[in-house]
Amino acid sequence: MPIITLLTDFGNQDGYVAAMKGVILSRAPDVTLVDITHAIAPQAVLQAAYVLAQAAPFFPTGAIHVAVVDPGVGSARRPLAIQTSTAIFVGPDNGLFTDVLDSGAVTACVHLDRPRFWRDNPSSTFHGRDIFAPVAAHLAQQVSLNILGTPINDPVRLLLPKPQRQPDGTLTGAIIHVDHFGNLISNIPAAWLSVARWQVHIGPATIDGIQPSFAAAPVGALLAYRGSAGTLEVAVRNGSAAQALGAEVGQTLAAEPHSH
Incomplete structure (x- = not known):
C-alpha cells in the first residue's frame, strides 16, 4: 500500500x-x-x-x-x-x-x-x-x-549557507530554521562541538555552555543545546528564542571554545 x-x-x-x-x-x-x-x-x-x-x-x-x-x-x-x-x-x-x-x-x-x-x-x-x-x-x-x-541533469539548487571553522577554533554559522516553538536551529553540526565548554554568541546575547536538555536551564532562560536534527540550536526554556532575540532565518551565530 x-x-x-x-x-x-x-x-x-x-x-x-x-x-x-x-x-x-x-x-x-x-x-x-x-x-x-x-x-x-x-x-x-x-x-x-x-x-x-x-x-x-x-x-x-x-x-x-x-x-x-x-x-x-x-x-x-x-x-x-x-x-x-x-x-x-x-x-x-x-x-x-x-x-x-x-x-x-x-x-x-x-x-x-x-x-x-x-x-x-x-x-x-x-x-x-x-x-x-x-x-x-x-x-x-x-x-x-x-x-x-x-x-534532466540540471535541477535548480538553493545556495544554502555553510558553517565554518575559524583558525582559532570558533565555529560560525547561520540560523536555517525557526520551528513552531521559536527554537533557533543552526547549521553548525553538533559533532563539531567536541570540546567541553563553549560560549554561543547570537545577536546581543552570549550563552554559556551547551545544555543536555531544556530542563537543565531555568524557566525563561536562553540555552544552547544539541538538537534532534544534529545541529546546534538555541531556545528559551518554556518560551520563544526567536521572540526573545528578534531572530529569524539567516541570522549569524558563533560558538567560541573555552578551555575552562
Missing part, C-alpha cells in the same frame, strides 16, 4: 489540500496519505526544503513525497520528479529539493512534461492539484519516471 506525503504552504482553512487528496484518491484509492505540514510560510521555499529534509528520511522505503511551495507556478519553472534509492519526490523545480539532490542518493530526475498524465486543462495557478497530485497517483500505481517525463 503506497504512502504519499503532502507538504505545502496552503494552510488548512481552504479547500486546496483536500482537492489534491481528492485527485490522488480518485486515481489511486488504496494509498495512505500523510500530511507532513501545510503550515509552511507562504512562498518560503527554504523553510519547505528544511522541513522536508527533516521528515522524509523517517518514512518507509518507496514513499512518494509531494511538496508544493511554488511561487513560480505558471511560469517557465519546470514540474519535477526525483527518484532516490529510498523514495520519490514530486514538486516544482525551484530548489525545494536541494537537500535531496545533494544527498548522493538520486538515481533519476525528470521534467514532468507529458500532459497525458495530468488533469485535463490544468490551471496555471494550481499545479499541486492538476500536475503533481495526478503524477503522484501514477507513481503509486508503479508508473516509472521515464514514462512520466524527460530526464
